[in-house]
Amino acid sequence: MxxxxxxxxxxxxxxxxxxxxxxxGMMAIIMSEGSLFAYLLFSYYYFAVQYGGDWIPExxxxxxxxxxxxxxxxxxxxxxxxxxxxxRGHGAKQAxxxxxGLWLGIIFLVIQSYEWRDKPFTYSxxxxxxxxxxxxxxxxxxxxxxxxxxxxxxxxxxxxxxxxERRAPISIAAIYWHFVDxxxxxxxxxxxxxxxxxxx
Amino acid sequence: MAIxxxxxxxxxxxxxxxxxxxxxxxxIWEREPGLxxxxxxxxxxxxxKRYIATAFLFLLVGGxxxxxxxxxxxxxxxxxxxxxxxxxxxSMHGLTMIFFYAQPVLTGFSAFLLPLILGARDLAxxxxxxxxxWNYLLSGLFIYAGFAMGYGANDGWFNYVPYALKQYNPGPNxxxxxxxxxxxxxxxxxxxxxxxxxxxxxxxxxxSINRIPVLAWGTTTASFGxxxxxxxxxxxxxxxxxxxxxxTHFFNWAGRGQPLLWQHLFWIFAHPWVYIxxxxxxxxxSDALPIFCRRPLVGYTVxxxxxxxxxxxxxxxxxxxxxxxxxxYLALSFFSAASFxxxxxxxxxxxxxxxxxxxxxxxxxxAFLFFAGFVVTFVIGGVSGVMTAAAPSDRQLTDTxxxxxxxxxxxxxxNVLAVMGGLYTWLPKxxxxxxxxRIGRWNFWTVFIGFNLAFLPMHWTGLAGMPRRIYTYPxxxxxxxxxxxxxxxxxxxxxxxLLLLINIAVSRKRGFPAGSNPWGGATLEWSIPxxxxxxDFEVVPVVASRHPLWEEELAEAGGESSVKRGxxxxxxxxxxxxTALDAEPDAIVKAPEDSIAPFVAALAATMFCAGALxxxxxxxxxxxxxxxMSLLVWLWPRRELGQIAEARGG
Numbered sequence: 149m150x151x152x153x154x155x156x157x158x159x160x161x162x163x164x165x166x167x168x169x170x171x172x173g174m175m176a177i178i179m180s181e182g183s184l185f186a187y188l189l190f191s192y193y194y195f196a197v198q199y200g201g202d203w204i205p206e207x208x209x210x211x212x213x214x215x216x217x218x219x220x221x222x223x224x225x226x227x228x229x230x231x232x233x234x235x236r237g238h239g240a241k242q243a244x245x246x247x248x249g250l251w252l253g254i255i256f257l258v259i260q261s262y263e264w265r266d267k268p269f270t271y272s273x274x275x276x277x278x279x280x281x282x283x284x285x286x287x288x289x290x291x292x293x294x295x296x297x298x299x300x301x302x303x304x305x306x307x308x309x310x311x312x313e314r315r316a317p318i319s320i321a322a323i324y325w326h327f328v329d330x331x332x333x334x335x336x337x338x339x340x341x342x343x344x345x346x347x348x
Numbered sequence: 349m350a351i352x353x354x355x356x357x358x359x360x361x362x363x364x365x366x367x368x369x370x371x372x373x374x375x376i377w378e379r380e381p382g383l384x385x386x387x388x389x390x391x392x393x394x395x396x397k398r399y400i401a402t403a404f405l406f407l408l409v410g411g412x413x414x415x416x417x418x419x420x421x422x423x424x425x426x427x428x429x430x431x432x433x434x435x436x437x438x439s440m441h442g443l444t445m446i447f448f449y450a451q452p453v454l455t456g457f458s459a460f461l462l463p464l465i466l467g468a469r470d471l472a473x474x475x476x477x478x479x480x481x482w483n484y485l486l487s488g489l490f491i492y493a494g495f496a497m498g499y500g501a502n503d504g505w506f507n508y509v510p511y512a513l514k515q516y517n518p519g520p521n522x523x524x525x526x527x528x529x530x531x532x533x534x535x536x537x538x539x540x541x542x543x544x545x546x547x548x549x550x551x552x553x554x555x556s557i558n559r560i561p562v563l564a565w566g567t568t569t570a571s572f573g574x575x576x577x578x579x580x581x582x583x584x585x586x587x588x589x590x591x592x593x594x595x596t597h598f599f600n601w602a603g604r605g606q607p608l609l610w611q612h613l614f615w616i617f618a619h620p621w622v623y624i625x626x627x628x629x630x631x632x633x634s635d636a637l638p639i640f641c642r643r644p645l646v647g648y649t650v651x652x653x654x655x656x657x658x659x660x661x662x663x664x665x666x667x668x669x670x671x672x673x674x675x676x677y678l679a680l681s682f683f684s685a686a687s688f689x690x691x692x693x694x695x696x697x698x699x700x701x702x703x704x705x706x707x708x709x710x711x712x713x714x715a716f717l718f719f720a721g722f723v724v725t726f727v728i729g730g731v732s733g734v735m736t737a738a739a740p741s742d743r744q745l746t747d748t749x750x751x752x753x754x755x756x757x758x759x760x761x762x763n764v765l766a767v768m769g770g771l772y773t774w775l776p777k778x779x780x781x782x783x784x785x786r787i788g789r790w791n792f793w794t795v796f797i798g799f800n801l802a803f804l805p806m807h808w809t810g811l812a813g814m815p816r817r818i819y820t821y822p823x824x825x826x827x828x829x830x831x832x833x834x835x836x837x838x839x840x841x842x843x844x845x846l847l848l849l850i851n852i853a854v855s856r857k858r859g860f861p862a863g864s865n866p867w868g869g870a871t872l873e874w875s876i877p878x879x880x881x882x883x884d885f886e887v888v889p890v891v892a893s894r895h896p897l898w899e900e901e902l903a904e905a906g907g908e909s910s911v912k913r914g915x916x917x918x919x920x921x922x923x924x925x926x927t928a929l930d931a932e933p934d935a936i937v938k939a940p941e942d943s944i945a946p947f948v949a950a951l952a953a954t955m956f957c958a959g960a961l962x963x964x965x966x967x968x969x970x971x972x973x974x975x976x977m978s979l980l981v982w983l984w985p986r987r988e989l990g991q992i993a994e995a996r997g998g
Contacts, residue, residue: 158355159924160935162990167925167935169472169545176541176575184579187613191587191598194609203604271596274604278596282587300980309985311993313354317985 160313165235168316171323178327181290185331188283189338195275196348203276204348205269208340212263216256217336220291223252224329227298231322234305237312243305246318249325250298253291260288280339287328287335294328297321354994356936361916363886371918377469377882379942388944390474393880395481396460397778400771402485403453404849409492410444411842413437422835424823434819435502436521440495442505443525447532448488450625450763455480455539457770458567458628460778462543464873464880465561465635467552467889469923470939472545475946475982476538482950483535487528490954494524501525504817506618507588509599509610514592520961522592526585527957533582534953540571540578547571548928552872554891554909555931561871561894562645565652566631569659570624576663577624581617584610593963608673615666622758623662627655629766630697633719636773637701639869640716641708644895644902647700654693661690671742680739687737691730698726713867714788718769721796725761732757732807747817750810756803768795768848775852776866780878781859787851795844802837805830870895875911887914888924891931920988938989945982949975 163170196203230245264281271281301321304310310318342348379389417437420429429437459477463470471477494500499521503512512522547568551560587598588610597603599610638645645651667675667683701723710716732754736742745751768791776782810816814827821827865874872889873880874897889911893899896909915924921939926932952974959968985991 156358156933158357159933160354161356162354162936162938164935164990169549169925169937172545172549173473173476173541176544177537179572180537180541180575180579183576184583187580187583187616191583191609191613194612195604195606198606199604271590272594272603273597275597275606276604278587278590278598278603278605282590282596282598296976300983304985309992314991314993316991 162314163316164313165316165319168320170316170320174320174323178324182327182331184286185283185334188279188286189334192279192283192338193347195279196342199275200348203274204343205274205276206267207343210340212259212266213336213340216259216263217332219252219259220256220329220332223249223256224326226252227322227325231315231318234310234315234318235312239305239308239310242310242318243302246298246302246305246321250295250302253295253298253325257288257291257295260284283335283339287332290328290331294321294325297324356919358915358933360913361887363912373883373886373916373918374881376918376921379882384944385942387947388942390470390478390940390942390946391882392459392463392471392474392477393778393884395477396456396458398481399452399456399459399484401456402481402488403449403456406444406448406488407453407845410441410449411845413441413444415838415842417441418835418838420820421831423832424821424825424828426820429819431819432502435817436495436500438817439501439504439507439525440491443491443501444488445759446505446621446625447529448484448491450759451536451621452484453767454567454570454625454628454632454763455484455536457632457767457774458543458563459539461774461873462546462564462567463550464777464876464884465564465871466546466550467555467872467885467891468546468550469884469888469917469921471542472550473542475940475943476542478943479946479950480535480538480542482947483531483538483953486950486954487531487535490531490957491524491528494521494528499524506614507610509588509591509607510601512588512592512610513600523589523961526589526592527961529585530582531954531957533578536574537578540574543567543571544575549925549934550923550937551926551931552889552891553914553924553926553931553933555926557929557931558649559891559894559931561631562634562648562651562655563628563631565655566628566634569655570627573620573624573627573659573662577617577620580613584613584617587613589960608670611670611673612666615669616663619666619669620659620662623659625759626762627659629763629770630655632766632770632773633701633722634697635871636715636770637719638704638708639773639867640711640713640719641704642711642868643704643708644870644898645700646703646707647696648894650696651700654696657693658690661686661693665690668737668739668742671739672746684737684739688734691734691737694726694730698723698730713772714783714785714792715769715772715867717789717792717796718765718772721792722761722765722769725757725765725799728804729754729757729761745810747815748810749806749814749816752816753803753806753810756799756806760799760803765795768792771848771852773867774873775855776859776862777873777878777880779856779859780862781855782862782866783851783855783859787847787854791844791847791851793844794840794847798837798840798842798844800837802834802841805833805837809834865897870898872896872911885914887912887916890914940986940989943982945978949978949982952978 226245227249230242230249233241233245269277271277298321301318304317379385379391420426499519502521510516547564590596591598591600597605599605599607601607634645634651665683665687667679668687671680736745736751736754772783772788809827809830812826862878864877876885890909892909895902899908917936921941923937923939924933925935925937927934952971955971956968956975959965959971
């Protein structure tokens with residue numbers, strides 16, 4: 149019978165966490181953005197394999213990039229904590245987690261701009277410089293978009309828009325933020341670690 | 349009961365014989381009148397029709413470009429066009445047909461039909477759908493604005509470097525193309541994400557993964573392809589633009605760039621794109637052909653698996669476009685083998701269609717003729733594809749008219765013929781009027797004969813050694829007669845396309861009223877009136893088999909589907925979210941109301957790119973600010989959508 153397919157007596161109404169279309173839509177966008185970075189790194193490795201030995205003008209340094217990686221990972225941790233607090237209905241911890249994550253993201257961007265300034269090459273020196281600045285530039289743009297999302301859900305938290313059930317925008321911003329951090333680890337591994345492993 | 353209560357008990361209701369004033373679905377879902385309503389509507393049916401109409405406009409423009417080229421090539425030593433004009437014409441023709449006709453027309457079918465065949469009231473993201481349409485239209489106008497000013501793309505649709513770089517191509521032609529394609533990529537990605545989520549999460553209860561119509565499978569598979577492949581070409585065009593404007597060195601040999609990197613990135617995108625512009629068309633045929641054969645599709649499961657397998661393998665064959673570039677023999681062998689293997693899942697679909705015709709009782713309607721013609725040209729295009737998949741023969745055939753013949757058999761054969769058949773099938777659902785069958789026969793035969801007359805001899809032109817993309821050719825090489833035949837065929841094909849447009853125009857006034865199910869179709873869209881009401885389904889249907897409207901004849905279902913009784917969901921704009929595999933009801937979702945924000949966002953994104961084109965950062969900054977503002981308006985949590993916390997017990 150027709151009723152057989154509708155077994156539940158009640159259904160939740162509206163935008164509910166991972167049931168919301170928005171969360172699934174964000175996963176689709178993440179697939180696409182993930183591909184974008186895969187193609188950026190493909191281009192890096194293509195150059196590195198084609199030119200070999202002397203393609204990299206200077207072995208990468210970790211003074212700024214190392215701590216900056218830790219800062220970005222830490223921001224993910226705070227955002228995760230904020231999202232979990234939202235799920236438990238702790239409004240204050242939720243807002244705190246989001247705003248700390250946001251500030252750590254901004255600090256990452258500031259340090260990254262110093263890292264850019266310290267490079268002895270520019271985007272127009274050789275293909276290595278082009279690849280480095282365009283790849284990290286795309287990533288910084290994604291961090292900025294993620295930070296804008298965190299700022300929005302932080303502001304909406306202050307307005308009291310969310311509770312235990314109604315918190316889909318926080319989950320959506322958080323999963324995007326974790327994705328941006330994961331992408332950084334791939335970029336960090338490619339640009340900073342593989343030269344020491346003998347690639348390029 | 350407040351509309352944003354957290355939970356709601358479920359009651360099944362019957363379709364009502366008379367509309368009632370109380371909670372009238374039509375009033376809840378219909379758009380505002382006037383220009384404002386036209387710009388701000390988010391109805392998927394509206395955008396489906398706009399997509400198809402816009403794509404046909406681009407088809408006509410691209411077609412006229414082709415006819416002008418055919419006049420030039422009709423005989424030897426013609427000088428009607430200068431080489432530069434000819435370059436722009438073949439480039440604009442290719443990119444128009446491939447990007448602005450072939451995929452958007454299928455997006456139009458999907459935007460209109462996907463919710464209807466899945467039993468939903470709209471796509472998962474109605475506003476995103478509006479945005480992707482406007483962005484598509486504006487990106488097309490962006491590239492054509494360049495052409496109108498004399499700066500059309502002039503390096504072929506695949507736009508190889510180094511000729512696309514600034515030192516060889518100093519005008520803004522390439523910048524129009526590059527930035528326009530980035531805009532277009534945003535549009536197609538948005539549409540793809542929308543289709544994927546709708547497919548996974550917005551099906552009628554009971555429409556488990558093995559009961560979904562093949563058209564929805566084709567659309568979704570192609571949408572996954574778009575999500576994974578479009579970033580490659582957007583990135584390639586971005587790199588090209590920075591190489592041209594900011595002296596980066598991605599493709600420029602002097603700065604330790606790699607010209608071949610362009611070809612890799614382009615074909616990593618463009619080969620999957622070939623499947624993206626045919627898989628939904630194959631879905632159209634797999635769903636519509638059985639209606640005219642009066643039996644279910646033979647081999648549903650293998651056809652679906654073949655669809656998915658084709659897309660997956662489609663990502664592993666891009667190098668066969670680069671056989672002549674001097675890549676290592678190991679890579680040649682691998683990609684050649686992969687290109688042979690990919691013919692297997694496509695052949696599965698061909699045999700399934702033939703078996704469906706063979707074992708069915710075909711009704712020789714115009715739509716059936718188009719689908720049968722589609723199968724024939726698919727086989728011819730497939731065989732010439734196998735010939736180019738073999739690396740040794742490809743060395744001989746590459747950059748000749750043989751490849752041009754192949755791509756036209758694939759794109760016209762598998763896209764245009766399926767689209768025309770699809771229009772004869774579903775246009776009555778869109779407009780409520782049937783197309784004329786007598787004009788339809790003339791339409792089919794002129795298209796089919798004109799097409800084959802134009803492109804079958806072109807294989808021979810290629811084998812005789814005529815290279816593609818030459819603006820004229822001398823006498824005495826044996827190419828003259830065959831080129832004249834191709835030109836005549838192209839004009840007959842054009843007459844056929846005009847007949848379709850005449851048929852559509854005539855049917856709007858004089859067409860026979862279609863009724864809800866003119867062809868006796870099996871799927872949910874045939875259970876509602878033509879044209880569908882603004883809310884599509886008065887009650888959410890419940891599905892118990894693959895052919896909800898054929899259950900009595902087939903006796904195939906354990907239960908029975910219900911299209912007359914179900915959830916009415918009339919507490920504002922509402923639709924049902926269901927689980928991804930079993931399609932069990934999961935939540936009642938509030939659909940967004942009309943908004944101008946998607947239109948403004950698309951305008952703002954175009955303004956951003958226009959600023960980048962002329963390197964005017966103020967224009968770009970204003971566009972960017974407008975974009976951020978419209979996104980905030982668009983996405984701000986709304987109480988009526990159940991996005992904001994409520995006091996409990998309200």
